[in-house]
Amino acid sequence: MNLLKHTYDHLYLSPHFDDVALSCGGQVSRHTAAGESVLVATMTAAEPSPELHSDIVQSLHDRWANSLGGEPPAAIVAQRRAEDEAAFAVLRADVLHLPFLDCIYRCSPESDELLYPGAMDMFGARHPADEVDSTLAGALAALPPAGRVYLPLGVGGHVDHAIARSVGETTFNHVLYYEDYPYTMTPGAFEAVLPAAARGDWAAEFIWLTEAALADKIEAVAAYRSQLSSFFTGPDDLAAKLRAEGQRVLDEARATGEVPAWAVAAERLWRRSFHA
Numbered sequence: 048m049n050l051l052k053h054t055y056d057h058l059y060l061s062p063h064f065d066d067v068a069l070s071c072g073g074q075v076s077r078h079t080a081a082g083e084s085v086l087v088a089t090m091t092a093a094e095p096s097p098e099l100h101s102d103i104v105q106s107l108h109d110r111w112a113n114s115l116g117g118e119p120p121a122a123i124v125a126q127r128r129a130e131d132e133a134a135f136a137v138l139r140a141d142v143l144h145l146p147f148l149d150c151i152y153r154c155s156p157e158s159d160e161l162l163y164p165g166a167m168d169m170f171g172a173r174h175p176a177d178e179v180d181s182t183l184a185g186a187l188a189a190l191p192p193a194g195r196v197y198l199p200l201g202v203g204g205h206v207d208h209a210i211a212r213s214v215g216e217t218t219f220n221h222v223l224y225y226e227d228y229p230y231t232m233t234p235g236a237f238e239a240v241l242p243a244a245a246r247g248d249w250a251a252e253f254i255w256l257t258e259a260a261l262a263d264k265i266e267a268v269a270a271y272r273s274q275l276s277s278f279f280t281g282p283d284d285l286a287a288k289l290r291a292e293g294q295r296v297l298d299e300a301r302a303t304g305e306v307p308a309w310a311v312a313a314e315r316l317w318r319r320s321f322h323a
C-alpha cells in the first residue's frame with residue numbers, strides 16, 4: 048500500500064477491482080503522463096470469510112482460479128489487491144482499498160444470510176437489509192480532497208456500481224461519470240441508464256487517447272490475471288476488445304464534433320449540465 052498524498056488532481060471511485068482500469072485506464076495514463084496525481088479508491092476490497100459459500104461465489108471463484116491456471120488462491124481478495132496494485136503501477140496512480148465486501152459476500156446483519164446469492168441478484172435492486180451505504184458514506188468523506196471526482200455511471204445495473212454512484216453523489220460536488228465497460232457492450236445498457244430523451248441535461252466530455260495511453264490501458268487491464276477469462280479469451284482478445292471500445296467511442300465523438308487527427312481511441316465522461 049502506498050503512502051497517500053494530502054490532495055489529488057483526480058479521484059476515481061471503483062466499485063470493484065478493475066472497473067476504473069477497464070473504463071478509464073487511458074485517461075489515467077494521460078493524467079499521470081502529464082504530471083497530474085491520481086488516486087483510485089476501490090470500494091469492495093475486503094477479504095470475505097473463507098467459510099462463505101453460495102452458487103455465485105463458487106462459480107466466480109472457480110472462474111477466477113481457472114484464469115490463474117487452476118489453483119484457487121487461499122485468499123482470493125489478497126490476490127485481486129495485488130493485481131490492482133500491479134495495474135495502477137503501470138498507470139502511475141495511487142490505489143486505496145476500502146474495507147467493504149463485494150455484494151456477492153455481503154450478509155444480512157440479523158440472520159447472516161447472503162443478500163445476493165443468485166447469479167443475477169447483483170444486477171437487481173439493492174437489498175433492503177444491505178447497509179453498506181451508511182458506512183461507505185463515511186469512508187468516502189474521509190478520502191483526500193481532489194480537483195475532479197469520477198463515479199461510475201452505473202451502466203449494466205450492477206448493485207455495487209449503483210451504490211458507489213449514489214453514495215458518491217451525496218458525498219462529492221460536481222462529479223463526473225464514467226461509462227462502465229464492458230457493460231457498455233450490451234445493447235441498450237447505456238440507453239437504460241442515460242436515455243436519449245434525458246441527455247439534454249447532460250454534457251459529454253471526450254478524453255482522446257494516444258497510442259501510448261491505449262497501450263498503458265491494455266497492459267494495466269492485463270494485470271488483473273484472475274479476471275481475464277471473465278471478459279476475454281486471452282491477452283490478444285483483451286487488446287483487440289479495448290482497442291475496439293476506444294474506437295467505438297471515437298466514432299461517437301466524430302458523429303457530434305471534431306476529433307484530433309492524432310487520437311487513436313477515446314473514453315467518454317458525462318456531467319450534469321446546470322442550464323435548467
Ligand SMILES: [Zn+2]
Nearest residue numbers: 062063066205
Ligand atoms: Zn464492477
